[in-house]
Amino acid sequence: MGHDEHEHPGLAHDLRRMAQVIERRQALRWLAAAGLLPLLGCGNDDASGGTSDAGSGSGDGSCSVSPEETAGPYPGDGSNGPNVLSTSGVVRSDIRSSFGDMSGIAEGLLTTVTLTLVDTNANCAALSGYAIYLWHCDRDGHYSLYSEAEQNYLRGVQVTDSNGIVSFTTIFPACYSGRWPHMHIEVYPSVASATGSGNKIKTTQLALPQDACNAVYATTGYSQSVTNLSRVSLASDNVFSDGYSSELATATGNATDGYTVALTVGIAV
Structure with missing residues (x-):
């Protein structure tokens, strides 16, 4: 009871098709590891950040490797001067206060x-x-340990939970001259390895959405940020100008009660 040739091309055709699928999957896996796949489902390059879904949940296949960025001149990880990661107490969720031998609290929203x-x-x-x-x-x-040498506030380490999530309580940062408002992120394989920059596996940055920045900088204490923000954009920022879709956080809340800022950070394991 043979089948018509046009209905089933035969075993050789099937094997060729299987080889093509395997080759394509291997190529995609290599591109993902190299960070060369196009950004998928991570919002758009809208400076407002109002509709960006860069901070969306995980597990739906719509994420990309976060860009590798500079740690900047004030990392506090031992790569340029002081190393806060070697200070007992750095693993904490509330990073508004200094710790160890230092004291002081960062004011802000x-x-x-x-x-x-x-x-x-x-x-x-x-x-x-x-x-x-x-x-x-x-x-x-100002950055603690550097221009604020007697403080080490606004720095801390957290360990990801079973959902891959960490949460920090902090204040909304300023916009200083020449940079879009941002936060710095380093990823380490474990808390035991988070003792210095030599062990990090990812350095990236979080861009704050413009709507939240405008609201916060209109409040008391942030007046100098208004002028600085007016002189920079995400498109002109020396870090985010080459693309910021996967670094632009979402922000919910208000300038009275505070904000919640969220971002998904992708690494290729």
Whole structure:
């Protein structure tokens, strides 16, 4: 009872098709690992950030490798001067105060930062047990340990939970001259390895959405940020100008009660 040739091309055809599928999957896996796949489902390059879904949840296949960015001149990770990661107490969720031998509290609008770490090689699966180091400038545009040498506030480490999530309580940072408002992120394989820059596996940045910046900078204490923000854009910023879709966070809340800022960070494991 043979089949017509036009209905079934035969075993040789099937084997060729299988080889093509395998080759395509291998190529996609290589491109993802190299960070060369196009951005998928991560919003658009809209400076307002109002409709960006860069901070959306994981596990739906719509994530990309977060761009590798500079840690800047004030990392506090031992790569340029002081190393806050070696200070007992750096693993904490509320980073508004200094700790260890230092004291002081950063003034500013209450802000919660929620980061979700995902594996871009595994359909955006959540990554648990990794350590994320977050740091940013204060309300005056200064970085602790550097221009604020007697402080180490606005720096801290958290470990991702079973959903790949970490959460920090902090303040909304300033816009200082020449840079779009942002936060710095380093990812480490574990909290035990989060002791210095030599162990990090990702350095990236979080861009704050313009709507939230405008609202916050109209409040008391942020007046100098208004002028600085008017002189820069995401398109002209020396970090975000080459594309910021996967770095533009979402922000919910208001300038009275505070904001929640969210971003998905993708790495290729």
